[in-house]
Amino acid sequence: MSGRFIVFEGGDGVGKSTQVRLLAQALADRGDVLVTAEPGGTELGERLRKLLLDPATGDISARTEALLYAADKAQHVAQVIRPALERGQWVICDRYVDSMLAYQGAGRTLDAAELKKLADWATGGLVPDLTVLLDLDPSVGVGAKRELDRLEAAGEEFHQRVRDGFLALAAAAPERYLVLPARASVEQIATAVLRRVT
Ligand SMILES: Nc1ncnc2c1ncn2[C@@H]1O[C@H](COP(=O)(O)OP(=O)(O)OP(=O)(O)O)[C@@H](O)[C@H]1O
Numbered sequence: 542m543s544g545r546f547i548v549f550e551g552g553d554g555v556g557k558s559t560q561v562r563l564l565a566q567a568l569a570d571r572g573d574v575l576v577t578a579e580p581g582g583t584e585l586g587e588r589l590r591k592l593l594l595d596p597a598t599g600d601i602s603a604r605t606e607a608l609l610y611a612a613d614k615a616q617h618v619a620q621v622i623r624p625a626l627e628r629g630q631w632v633i634c635d636r637y638v639d640s641m642l643a644y645q646g647a648g649r650t651l652d653a654a655e656l657k658k659l660a661d662w663a664t665g666g667l668v669p670d671l672t673v674l675l676d677l678d679p680s681v682g683v684g685a686k687r688e689l690d691r692l693e694a695a696g697e698e699f700h701q702r703v704r705d706g707f708l709a710l711a712a713a714a715p716e717r718y719l720v721l722p723a724r725a726s727v728e729q730i731a732t733a734v735l736r737r738v739t
């Protein structure tokens with residue numbers, strides 16, 4: 542594998558998609574870049590995304606939710622991410638395993654070690670070269686949203702646990718993370734990310 546795998550993580554509305562786009566633009570003339578996102582990124586994944594995020598889906602048990610996210614990742618890694626890395630592409634992904642550990646683990650309070658095993662199994666143990674964690678008080682990020690999807694509507698305490706979950710993951714492996722305050726300016730964040738990546 543010669544490509545590099547870069548992931549953006551963080552809560553809802555923190556600016557992940559904005560920074561994914563900017564990094565992809567900045568890297569475009571240095572190499573072959575593939576931009577993708579979870580849940581989604583494959584045809585099956587798009588269907589799973591709809592099920593997972595549509596409020597009309599109603600109650601999903603926490604374990605079912607985790608399994609659907611794991612299925613999305615398994616398909617995405619097998620069909621998109623791993624082949625791209627093997628072709629030598631840079632892969633920039635909007636959310637990955639940490640989102641599942643933070644939302645279904647810390648948020649839904651599923652056992653962290655069990656969930657980690659499930660995620661590793663689903664992805665075949667594929668770990669990002671770098672994860673950029675955009676950290677923000679959820680009352681700002683989620684709070685700015687008008688229409689909430691099923692996960693965004695899970696409540697303030699849930700989103701506080703998710704935030705803490707992300708920070709704990711970064712603290713446990715600091716060499717693989719860049720943690721940035723998400724309300725620094727868009728340009729400041731993009732510059733810090735590019736400096737670290739290059
Ligand atoms: N650094 C920043 N400071 C202030 N506002 C920002 C910043 N970055 C992005 N935004 C704004 O915050 C909103 C959410 O940004 P964006 O869609 O990139 O976040 P996201 O993390 O991808 O959200 P979602 O969880 O909905 O996918 C947008 O209105 C965007 O313009």
Ligand SMILES: [Mg+2]
Pocket residue numbers: 557558559635
């Ligand atoms: Mg987004």
